[in-house]
Amino acid sequence: MQIGFSVPVHVVDSNLSEEFLETLKKDIYLVRDNDSGFSISNNHGWHSTSDLFSRKEESFRGVCSNCASSIASIMKSYDENFDPESIDARFAGWINVNPKGGSNMIHSHPNSHWSGVLYVQQPNDVTGNSGMIEFINPNQEGRDLARILPKNGFDPIMRIRPKAGQMIIFPSFLLHSVYPNDSDQDRITIAFNSLLLNKK
Ligand SMILES: [Fe+2]
Numbered sequence: 001m002q003i004g005f006s007v008p009v010h011v012v013d014s015n016l017s018e019e020f021l022e023t024l025k026k027d028i029y030l031v032r033d034n035d036s037g038f039s040i041s042n043n044h045g046w047h048s049t050s051d052l053f054s055r056k057e058e059s060f061r062g063v064c065s066n067c068a069s070s071i072a073s074i075m076k077s078y079d080e081n082f083d084p085e086s087i088d089a090r091f092a093g094w095i096n097v098n099p100k101g102g103s104n105m106i107h108s109h110p111n112s113h114w115s116g117v118l119y120v121q122q123p124n125d126v127t128g129n130s131g132m133i134e135f136i137n138p139n140q141e142g143r144d145l146a147r148i149l150p151k152n153g154f155d156p157i158m159r160i161r162p163k164a165g166q167m168i169i170f171p172s173f174l175l176h177s178v179y180p181n182d183s184d185q186d187r188i189t190i191a192f193n194s195l196l197l198n199k200k
Contacts, residue, residue, distance in 0.1 A: 006153050009135060010074055010169040011162065014066055014118055021120055021165060024059040028095050028120065028188060031055075043180075045102030052093030052190065063118060064093060067167070067192050071114055074169055075196070088199050093192035102187065104178035106136070112172035112193035120190060122164045123183030130182035132159045133168065136175040 016024075037046045053064045068091065072084040092112075096104070109115040122131055135158045142154035162168055170176070172193060181187045 005139065007135075007138060007171060007174055009158065009160070009174070011160065012070055012073075012167050012169065014070070014165055014167045016062070016066060016118075016165055018165075020059070020062065024063065024120055024190075025188060027057050027059045028097065028190075031095065032097060040107075043101075043103045043105060045096055045098035045104070048095040050092045050094040052095065052192070053091045063190055064091065064192075067091065067093065067116060067118070067190075067194075070116065070167060070169060071194050071196075074114065086199055088197040090195040090197065091192055093190060096187075096189045096191060098178070098181045098187040098189075100182065100184055101180055103180040106175055106177040108175050109172040109193050111195065113196050114169055114194045115172040115174075116167055116169040116192050116194075117162070118167045118190040118192075119162045119164050119188075121186060121188040122162060123181065123185040123187060125185075126161075126181075126183050128182065129159065129179040131187060132161045132179045134159045134177050134179065135170065138174070 031048060032046055035048050037048055038050075040047055052060055055061070068089060071089065072082070075082040075084070098104075117133070137154075137156050137158070139154075140156050143156045146152075146154040146156065160168065
């Protein structure tokens, strides 16, 4: 079979330890105490300044390095000859803290190639769609095929509830939204965009 058109959503294990994630969480709350944040796609949640990749904290530097290596690995999975050294990779990253009721409206990430989300804290005691990210298939015409071939890439939407420590990486053009958090525990994520420019 040759796949003509498809949109990948990569779910990868960041391999960041629970201890690291705890330190990261503490640093995130410290940043929040000094950053009133932005209102972009977030409803009732805090969205930090998008300067994560220039911050000096060891925890954030570790995450940013992890994001960069994950993008390089994914590029290599498509093209074994991909050389990260040949690319000027530009990253922008930010933090989302969604308390109870917090969600993100449908959006995409323009002017980027790959976008990603690291789940730092994901409440487990949830019901319904809480904690899920929903992707919209750019080809809605596949919905009829999806009725007889579900979960084969034709479905109009795809929902995932990633676990803490997991990272999802997807093409930046892919529309997505985040369901309201129905837990008393915050949902904490780090999101990033990457733009891969050829050095030559
Ligand atoms: Fe997003």
